[in-house]
Amino acid sequence: MLSYRWKRTRLIQGQGKADFIDYDELQVDKSVTIGDKTYGAGAEDGGDTEQGVAKGTTFQWHINSELNQNVDTYSQYELVDTLPYQNDWRTMTLNLTYQDASGALKTTSLLQMTANRMNTGAGTTYTTNQNGVNGITYNAATAPTVTALGDAMTADGIELSGSGSRYAVKDGKLDASQSVADGTIMLSVTENGRKQLATKMAELLASGAAKDGTWQLSWNLDVVANQGTQPGEMVNKVDLNYKTAFDQDTDSDTAKTFVKGSGTPTIHDTPTKGGGVLPYTAGVMGIGLTILGLLGLAHLLKKRRAED
Structure with a gap:
């Protein structure tokens, strides 16, 4: 869903002429879909307070971020999603949304991303950059598969990097004696x-x-x-970082749902299109956490905010 908010236009004067230049402050909107109902679209820090989720529930987080026709003149356009540690992502899609001549919303499909060997709770790091990025070393086994969904954008149109969530389970429940860490997904448009x-x-x-x-x-x-899911609130935050010819800024939004119940359903391994496996079980905690990658990503986020 598109969210229209105020924009500003800068007047540039000089040598007897004035030009009006599109000078948008780009904004990002976060929402969540549980079942067939979406919550928080077009609202700041909104979300689901009705349905909630339980262990094993599949649902969707949505991010709608503004951009302009002169996006080719931008020097940076990246989205950083902080995924709650109780969530594991399986697939993601990227579309271009716009209005047709009648004002109806339309989309052009761009890319699909599929997770590979993202071991739940292990804090697995990954990147599609074969040279490594943000302190994360490229690993072909964990690099997400990026597939073009049409002719509008090729797979190298974005760069993905991040880490899965980190937590420990004991006797079928979250081990409160061990630290937890949210996952992070950075999508940079190249x-x-x-x-x-x-x-x-x-x-x-x-x-x-x-x-x-x-x-x-x-x-x-x-x-x-x-x-790692347990009863309580689940909040997802996204940051849009951009640099245009006129502006450099960050916009953020959050969406939330909540965890209901305390049952532990059987969650089976799920094959992925990329040939990897997403094992949603607790028997993978022996897989090591690449601390360097997490620190590198955290450092980059601090650096982005410091530059704003």
């Missing part, structure tokens, strides 16, 4: 990806399929409530 988006926008406008207005990237995360 220079090539920014150019491809600008080209696609121009094509949609030229054909009359879209009208000039607010464009958004729609990033949808399919997740499962894992074995």
Whole structure:
């Protein structure tokens, strides 16, 4: 769902002329879908207070982030999602959302991302950057599979990096004596990806399929409530970090749901399209945590905020 909020326009004066230049403050919106109902769309820090989830529940977090037709002139456009430790992501999709001539919402499918060998609770780090990034070493076994869903963007249009959640389970319950850590997913639109988006926008406008207005990237995360899940509130936060020709800023939003009940259903291993396995069981805690990768990602987040 698109969320329209105020924008500002800068007046540039000089040499007897004035030009009005699109000077948007880009914003991001977070929502959650439980079953067939979405909560928190278009609202700041909203979410589900009605249904909740239990261990083994699959549901979706949604991120809608603004961008403009001149996205090819941006030097940075990245989304950083802090995934609650009770969640494991399985697949994600990225779409371009816009309005057609009648004002109806339309989407162009861009990419699908599939997790590979993300061992639940182990804090597994991953990146699609073969040179490594943010202190995370590239590992082909854990690198997510990125697949183009159309002709608008190629797989190298984004770069993914992050870490899975970290927790321990004892006797079928979260081990409160052990520390927990949320997962983190960073999606950076590369220079090539920014150019491809600008080209696609121009094509949609030229054909009359879209009208000039607010464009958004729609990033949808399919997740499962894992074995670390326990009753209480579950909050997901996203940060949009961007640098345009006129501005450098960060916008954030959160969405929430809650955990209900205390049953422990049987959660089976799930094959992925990338050939890996997502083992949603508690018997994987022997897998080591790459501390360097987590510290590198945390350092980058602090650096981004310090630059703003």
